Amino acid sequence: MKHETGIQTGPLADGTQVVAHDACDVETFVQATEAFPRLARTVEESAQQLITAPALLRDLFWGFHKRAPQLAPVVPLTPAHEVNQQILAEVFTTREWQELRTSGTVGDGLNSTLATIGVSEQVIGALDEATLQYVKQLHTLSEEVAALFAQAELWQAEAEIETNETQAVELRRQAAAARQKAQSAVSEPARIAQELAAGMNRCERQMRLAARQGMQAVAQEIEEMQQAMNAFGAMGAPDWGMESGTNRLAPLQVKEKLALAQTVRQSKRLQQIAAVCGRFKRIALERQRTRVIQGAEEVTSITTGRDLARLLPSELALLAEPALEDLFLLRYAEGALLQYELQGREPEGRGPIILALDESGSMEEECGGMTKEVWSKAVMLGLLAIARLQKRDFAVLHFSGARDLRTDIFPQGQATSAEVIACASHFFNGGTIFDEWMNEALRLVGAAQFNRADVICVSDGVAGVRDETLAAWEKIRAERGLRTYSVLLGTEDGEAFLRQFSDAVFSLAALTDDLPALETLFSIGGTV
Numbered sequence: 001m002k003h004e005t006g007i008q009t010g011p012l013a014d015g016t017q018v019v020a021h022d023a024c025d026v027e028t029f030v031q032a033t034e035a036f037p038r039l040a041r042t043v044e045e046s047a048q049q050l051i052t053a054p055a056l057l058r059d060l061f062w063g064f065h066k067r068a069p070q071l072a073p074v075v076p077l078t079p080a081h082e083v084n085q086q087i088l089a090e091v092f093t094t095r096e097w098q099e100l101r102t103s104g105t106v107g108d109g110l111n112s113t114l115a116t117i118g119v120s121e122q123v124i125g126a127l128d129e130a131t132l133q134y135v136k137q138l139h140t141l142s143e144e145v146a147a148l149f150a151q152a153e154l155w156q157a158e159a160e161i162e163t164n165e166t167q168a169v170e171l172r173r174q175a176a177a178a179r180q181k182a183q184s185a186v187s188e189p190a191r192i193a194q195e196l197a198a199g200m201n202r203c204e205r206q207m208r209l210a211a212r213q214g215m216q217a218v219a220q221e222i223e224e225m226q227q228a229m230n231a232f233g234a235m236g237a238p239d240w241g242m243e244s245g246t247n248r249l250a251p252l253q254v255k256e257k258l259a260l261a262q263t264v265r266q267s268k269r270l271q272q273i274a275a276v277c278g279r280f281k282r283i284a285l286e287r288q289r290t291r292v293i294q295g296a297e298e299v300t301s302i303t304t305g306r307d308l309a310r311l312l313p314s315e316l317a318l319l320a321e322p323a324l325e326d327l328f329l330l331r332y333a334e335g336a337l338l339q340y341e342l343q344g345r346e347p348e349g350r351g352p353i354i355l356a357l358d359e360s361g362s363m364e365e366e367c368g369g370m371t372k373e374v375w376s377k378a379v380m381l382g383l384l385a386i387a388r389l390q391k392r393d394f395a396v397l398h399f400s401g402a403r404d405l406r407t408d409i410f411p412q413g414q415a416t417s418a419e420v421i422a423c424a425s426h427f428f429n430g431g432t433i434f435d436e437w438m439n440e441a442l443r444l445v446g447a448a449q450f451n452r453a454d455v456i457c458v459s460d461g462v463a464g465v466r467d468e469t470l471a472a473w474e475k476i477r478a479e480r481g482l483r484t485y486s487v488l489l490g491t492e493d494g495e496a497f498l499r500q501f502s503d504a505v506f507s508l509a510a511l512t513d514d515l516p517a518l519e520t521l522f523s524i525g526g527t528v
Contacts, residue, residue: 011074016055018085019062020072028065028109029058035254036113042120050124051136056084057120063092064105065112079193080139086200087123090208096215103219104226110254114225115218122214126207131199134192141189152178224271228264229257231277231381232420260417272374273424277381283515284382284522288389303341306332310339351453351480352393352444353524355380356437358459359400359428365460365490368510372489375511376458377424379487382522383456384420388413395444396423399437400430407440434465442476452481454524457502459486462494473501483524487517 008026011017033040039057046053063069071088091097105111152175159171264270302312315337318328331337357380363373380396387394391412398406408423415423437457445453476482486498488507498505506517 012058013075015073015075015078016052016081017059018055018071018073018077018081018088019059019066020070020074021062021066025062025066026058029061032061032109032113035109039113039117042117046120046124050127050132051139052081052084053120053124055081056087056124057116059084059088060091060120061112061116063088063097064101064115065107065109067106078139079142079189080135082193083135083196083200086204087207087211090204091119091123091211091215094208094212094215096212096219100215100219100222103222105222110257111222114221115215118218118221119211119214122210123207126210127203128199131196131203134196134199138189138192138196141192149179152176224265224274225257225261227274227278228261228270230281231274232260232264232270232417232424233257234415234417234420256417260421263421267425269374269427270421270424272370273377273381276370276374276378280378280382280518280522281385283518284386285389287519287522288386302338304336305339306335306337307339310341312338312340314338350390350392351448351450351482352395353383353387353390354395354397354441354444354453354455355383356397356399356441356455356457356459358432358457358461359398359404359426359430360432360459360461361429362460363489364427364429367460367490367508368512370511372460372511373427375489375514379456379458379518379521380424381420382518383524384410384413384415386413386522386524393448395441397437397440398426398428399433400428401433402431403436404428404430404433405436405440407444409444432459432461432463434463435469438465438469438473442472445476445480445482448480452483455482455484456521456524457484457486457498458489459494460489460491462488462497465497470501477501485521485524487521 008023008030010023011021012026033043043054043057046057050056069092071085071092073085077085100115103111105115155171155175155178159168159175162168162171264274315328315331318324328337357376359373363376364371366372367375384394386392387410394410394413396408396410398404398408406426406428408419408426410419441455445455473482477484484502486502486505488495488498488505489511490509492507492509495505495507504520506520508514508517
């Protein structure tokens with residue numbers, strides 16, 4: 001029911017909904033239609049085909065969004081809406097429905113909306129024209145019969161309170177006539193319901209197949225969108241889909257997310273980067289989690305307490321002797337175990353992470369499952385994630401031939417989706433010259449607040465470098481604690497040259513053997 005303000009305060013008790021729900025579920029669907037215009041359009045357009053479609057889409061949305069949806073109408077369904085129950089029963093018993101929920105529709109407004117639209121379009125499209133007409137006729141006749149019974153009850157009630165006997169008699173006569181007309185009309189909806197049931201049986205297999213196909217397509221769409229978000233989503237942005245501090249869907253963020261997914265879908269290069277980026281980021285973040293920062297905490301004295309991570313070995317030894325175990329437990333309860341007192345130290349600031357990306361034409365060649373450019377851009381996204389964790393400035397130097405140099409800077413690893421997309425999409429497609437990017441890297445290191453910058457160069461071929469450039473590099477390397485890592489893709493030519501100014505050089509004949517290189521590159525700096 002609805003409150004005087006128009007806000008739903010309970011479930012929809014009009015015989016239209018199959019899935020058990022409450023007022024919050026109703027409000028969530030309303031928010032979804034406001035946040036996703038495509039859903040609102042689908043509701044409106046579907047109703048032109050199947051008259052019970054608005055209720056069906058609500059049920060489908062709840063079936064994907066709720067944690068434990070049940071086909072349990074709060075009141076008996078109208079005859080026409082019993083069709084929805086048959087459709088939902090087919091959908092909810094498929095493996096694809098379970099997999100789609102597991103993949104991330106539960107509690108996610110956008111994913112649930114995509115699933116609702118995809119499935120509803122398919123299952124409604126699987127119903128033949130005769131079935132659609134039967135549903136419409138059944139709905140119309142049922143409403144007419146219900147209206148006649150309601151009118152009969154109204155006239156009967158008015159007759160009971162009417163003081164004029166003549167008027168009361170007339171009202172009773174009208175009530176009886178309406179009741180008789182309604183009872184006579186009941187047989188027609190019953191007949192149509194039988195025809196409808198037969199039609200639904202004919203459509204059952206086709207409808208189930210259509211639902212499965214729809215959910216498979218939606219699963220692919222959700223996976224591609226999630227890959228796009230994982231790869232190119234804003235670094236440092238709030239969670240997608242909800243307004244800050246509320247339970248309401250955030251339309252602006254939803255539009256940005258959908259626009260990002262559409263941008264990636266239109267670019268083969270971005271799709272390829274997104275497909276491999278997940279693995280790179282997992283390696284990057286895992287390497288950061290497992291690093292141990294020596295000297296982060298120092299032992300200053302011995303104290304007492306119950307911090308198991310700081311206990312002296314002699315206290316832990318009590319657990320090895322059954323006779324002394326009770327003593328250990330007593331000391332633990334009293335907070336009297338001997339333990340180290342540690343004093344933390346603030347981690348020393350670090351300079352920027354600088355990635356030099358070779359964008360010569362040959363980087364578009366495949367090198368074991370993917371192009372060299374795609375691999376280098378996935379490395380870029382992994383390093384950007386690390387820069388954000390470490391709150392370090394991150395710079396990407398796109399280089400190629402003479403005067404082909406572009407610098408993208410992300411302060412403390414923060415970046416919008418548009419900035420990440422622009423960086424990943426850029427490609428010079430020229431030659432290979434090192435001097436300009438090396439001088440730009442030295443400029444950035446020299447202007448940095450902190451020492452100990454990390455520079456990574458990814459290239460598939462090395463051109464000559466001027467002596468003065470190498471000399472300036474060695475000077476800054478010694479003064480500012482600069483560390484350099486180089487990766488050669490598809491060749492070993494130039495490896496000896498790179499070792500002149502690099503702390504580590506990796507030559508990858510095939511990108512399928514990249515794990516040692518990635519683990520080294522993604523181990524730079526320390527954890528936060």
